Amino acid sequence: MAFITIEGSDGSGKSTLATLIKEYFHRSQINGVFTREPGGTKLGEELRALILNYKMTCLTELFLYEAARAEHVETVIVPALKSGVHVICDRFIHSSLAYQGAGRGISSHLIHQLNTAATGGLEPDLVIWLTITPEKALERLHSRASEKNRFDAESKSFHDVVYRSFCEMAAADPRFISLDAGQSPSQVFASLLSQPRWKTI
Numbered sequence: 001m002a003f004i005t006i007e008g009s010d011g012s013g014k015s016t017l018a019t020l021i022k023e024y025f026h027r028s029q030i031n032g033v034f035t036r037e038p039g040g041t042k043l044g045e046e047l048r049a050l051i052l053n054y055k056m057t058c059l060t061e062l063f064l065y066e067a068a069r070a071e072h073v074e075t076v077i078v079p080a081l082k083s084g085v086h087v088i089c090d091r092f093i094h095s096s097l098a099y100q101g102a103g104r105g106i107s108s109h110l111i112h113q114l115n116t117a118a119t120g121g122l123e124p125d126l127v128i129w130l131t132i133t134p135e136k137a138l139e140r141l142h143s144r145a146s147e148k149n150r151f152d153a154e155s156k157s158f159h160d161v162v163y164r165s166f167c168e169m170a171a172a173d174p175r176f177i178s179l180d181a182g183q184s185p186s187q188v189f190a191s192l193l194s195q196p197r198w199k200t201i
Contacts, residue, residue, distance in 0.1 A: 001084050002201050003077065005092040008130035009163055010151055011137035012181040013188065014090050017130065020189040021088055033080040036090035038068040040076050052149035058104040062111065065096055070118040078122065086201065092124055094169055102165035103158055126197060129170050130181035130188065134159040
């Protein structure tokens, strides 16, 4: 079994890709648990509503993410992995480093410490990173019919910093598979299936 995370800027198409992977697993009769952060549990979903919609300090934001993550890892992710099931998670620790670290200016050392405490040291086996320029991502966000959250309303400079952080992490971490999210969802998914590391799942 593998723990796979999907990362990327808001508007990169993470949720759409997760749905396509889920359909692929179903067709291929592969067992998988599909979840998201913040969220994945009843408590996590309630914390998600707070995080995405209420103005708060940067540290409060980080602590709420980590609280949701601790609950998520212990009650959903680890039990699934121990039962021999793949877990695919929309966002995980790399989002904290990009958004709360680079974006909010919180020490990466502190974030690593809190992540270790929240996850017990759990790390993804594979990170799917959907690459898209901040300009294109913001264009997609502004065209959404659904209600916007407070991250969608952040400045372009904020999204630029987040994007650069993901670029740096992807360049330094061999677990990352980088996919061009400027393509259509079907093209992104086909590109994923062609990746050698994906074929080992």
